[in-house]
Structure formats: structure tokens, C-alpha cells
Amino acid sequence: MIRLILLLDFTESYAHRILAGIQTYVREHEPWVVCRMPPSFKEEHGIEGVVKWAKKWRADAIIGIFSPEEDVSLFTNEGIVTVAQDYIQRFQTIPNITSNYRKAGEEIASYLIEKQFKHFAFFGYKNVVWSSERREGFYNRIVDAGFSDHFHEYHNIEIENLWFYDYEPLISWLQGLPEKTALMACDDNQAIKITEACRTIKLKIPEQLTVIGVDNDTTLCNLSDPPLTSYNLNVKRGGYKTAELIDRMVRHHTFKAEDIYIDTLGIVERASANIFYTNDAHVLQAIKFINNNIYSKLSVEDVLQKIPISRRTFEMKFKASTSMSVYQYILTYRIKLLANLLVNTQEHISTLAYKVGFQELKNVSRQFKKIMGHTPSDYRKINQNNEKIS
Numbered sequence: 001m002i003r004l005i006l007l008l009d010f011t012e013s014y015a016h017r018i019l020a021g022i023q024t025y026v027r028e029h030e031p032w033v034v035c036r037m038p039p040s041f042k043e044e045h046g047i048e049g050v051v052k053w054a055k056k057w058r059a060d061a062i063i064g065i066f067s068p069e070e071d072v073s074l075f076t077n078e079g080i081v082t083v084a085q086d087y088i089q090r091f092q093t094i095p096n097i098t099s100n101y102r103k104a105g106e107e108i109a110s111y112l113i114e115k116q117f118k119h120f121a122f123f124g125y126k127n128v129v130w131s132s133e134r135r136e137g138f139y140n141r142i143v144d145a146g147f148s149d150h151f152h153e154y155h156n157i158e159i160e161n162l163w164f165y166d167y168e169p170l171i172s173w174l175q176g177l178p179e180k181t182a183l184m185a186c187d188d189n190q191a192i193k194i195t196e197a198c199r200t201i202k203l204k205i206p207e208q209l210t211v212i213g214v215d216n217d218t219t220l221c222n223l224s225d226p227p228l229t230s231y232n233l234n235v236k237r238g239g240y241k242t243a244e245l246i247d248r249m250v251r252h253h254t255f256k257a258e259d260i261y262i263d264t265l266g267i268v269e270r271a272s273a274n275i276f277y278t279n280d281a282h283v284l285q286a287i288k289f290i291n292n293n294i295y296s297k298l299s300v301e302d303v304l305q306k307i308p309i310s311r312r313t314f315e316m317k318f319k320a321s322t323s324m325s326v327y328q329y330i331l332t333y334r335i336k337l338l339a340n341l342l343v344n345t346q347e348h349i350s351t352l353a354y355k356v357g358f359q360e361l362k363n364v365s366r367q368f369k370k371i372m373g374h375t376p377s378d379y380r381k382i383n384q385n386n387e388k389i390s
Helices: 013-028 039-057 101-114 129-144 167-176 188-200 218-223 235-251 281-293 300-304 311-322 326-344 349-355 364-372 376-388
Strands: 003-007 033-036 061-064 081-085 096-099 119-125 151-157 181-185 209-215 229-233 260-262 264-268
Touching (some): 003 013, 013 235, 101 129, 101 264, 129 151, 151 167, 167 188, 188 218, 281 311, 326 364
């Protein structure tokens, strides 16, 4: 029976999802004893105090948030298997729970470029690996697209000041951004700071500033006003793989461990980014109307009735702004909403299809496969199995 200490921040969903993955692994194998140690214990007693407590508790392993200056060899010298959750920098002597952070930045930038945005911003921490690498991937993709002169960044916040920061410089920076800038925050916590600051200065999201976070912390994302678009990570699967690694390291002390890489699940679009870059008031009016009525029996004719110009003129303008026809936009939006529900709920596919506005079901599977690359049932199996590990 493995005795594991989790020295993680359980005020965030990331730690809960790591634990959920560990629990799934344990259910498939043998019982473990898990202790959730608050980070405040390390702050009060130092890493030496954590080691002392771990020895007394007879811990076999620890997963923790450690700073680069902390001597993690104090654990390994005691025979305690040690895994670090990425915090400031990756460790070279112990395995890290990490991810391809540059990929996240690149994919978010590509998503925004496809929406025709011309101005971009990044908001993150300084000297923190996961923030810096996400910024790097985001910036490099923007440079490749020819927008290097349209990039703005704010990374003056120290990670030690996670909950305490000065609003005034942030507000000043936001007010200086070009209108219709697309902003990537390094994580959902930072994105929420942006949405709060925008509300303070009456900067409209997504019309004046589009905002995307990372982690898809559903509680935070849905508390945001408007709800936050976020890049989803398969953290639960990462927890499962970490438990698998710890089990192997405890049983085979000479095993050479490698970093655990958390897979990605793509962008979950919500209201903070469900818009395209355009100065055309009619196109913006149509997109807002579609977004607000997507769950109802919405047709192209319903949209056209709201726009006071000729059908042909409007359709030309809409396609120029979005690279899609009105019909394609409605269909694609519904398919992506359905894809998100397939992964995050257990309801029947036909029920979910009706929920997102499909009235006729006979073509849904074919349309879904054309856009998402898999049938709805296959998409659910592939992505839900990864996330739920069931």
C-alpha cells in the first residue's frame, strides 16, 4: 500500500483533477493512503519540516509544488519518490508534471488568427516556465502570420503575488490596447483578472476585447462575466499517468523516470471569444444574434430578418469577415457546442443535439464528422475516455 503526500494547492481545480486521476488508477490496482498537505505547511515549516513530517508519516511518495531553490534531494535521500508539479521551473533531478506549453500558445494564436484578428496581447507571469513558454508559442505563431508589430504583453506579476496585485497598471495597459484586440492569458486565474478589470473600466468583452484562458477550470470559466473561453488540458489523465509512474518508482527504485506530459483537449469556446474581428456593424449584429439564440430553432432566415440590408450584400459581408456563410457559421458553432457536451456529459447524443438547436438528427453524424473528424459516438469515446479514464 503506497502512502502518498499531495503538497498541492487545492483551492484550484488543477489539483482536484490530478487527485481524480490518481483515484482512478488506485481503484484499478490496490488501495493507497493519500494525505493532502496544504502549501501553508511548507511555508511555515520549510521543506525540511515537510521531510520530517513525511518520514514520521512513513510516506512512500510526494507530489508537490516546489521552488527552484528548495532542495528536493532531501526527499529522495530518504527514499521518498518525489514528483514536482510545474511551478516556476522544471526540475532536472526529479520528474515533473508538465505539458507542451508552446503548443497551447500556438493553437490559441491559430484559433484567433482564423477569426481574422489583427491585434494580439498576452497577460502572464514573469520568469515562470509555463507562462513564458505559452507566451513564446503564442508570439511565434503571431510572428509567422505577419503580425509581429501588433503584439502587446503584460507580464509584470510575480507568481508569489498570485492573489495580490496592483490593478492600476493593469487597467492602464488595457486602456492602451487597440480596440478589438485578442488577448491570451497564461491561465484562467489571470484571465478572470482581465474580465474583472474590463468590467471596472466598462471595456466590453468580446466586442472590444476578446479573452481566452488556459486550464478550462469550468467553475471559474462559468463564473466569469461573460463566460470564459479556455484551452482544455487533460489533467485527470495526467494524474493517472503520475500515479502509474509513482507505483513503478516505488516498486523499482532504479527505474529512470521521465516527465509526465499532460495532453491537450483543444479550445472550449464560450462567450468571451465567440466573435470574429470585423468593423462591420451588420456582421457583428448577426454574430451576436446567432450566439444569443443558438440553442433555439434558429435558421438563416431568422438572422436575415434582423439585418436591414439586402440578402446578397449581407451574405458577401458575412463571408468576407468570417470566411463562412451564415449557414456554415451556425452549423459549426452548434457542432462545437455538441462536441463539448459529448465530452463533459453522459446524456444521449440525440438529446444533446436537440439541446444545441438541431431539429433534424438524420444528418448530424455526417456533419459532425466533417467538422470534427469523427462521428459523435467516436468523438465521445476518444475524448471522454481520455478525460475520465474509464
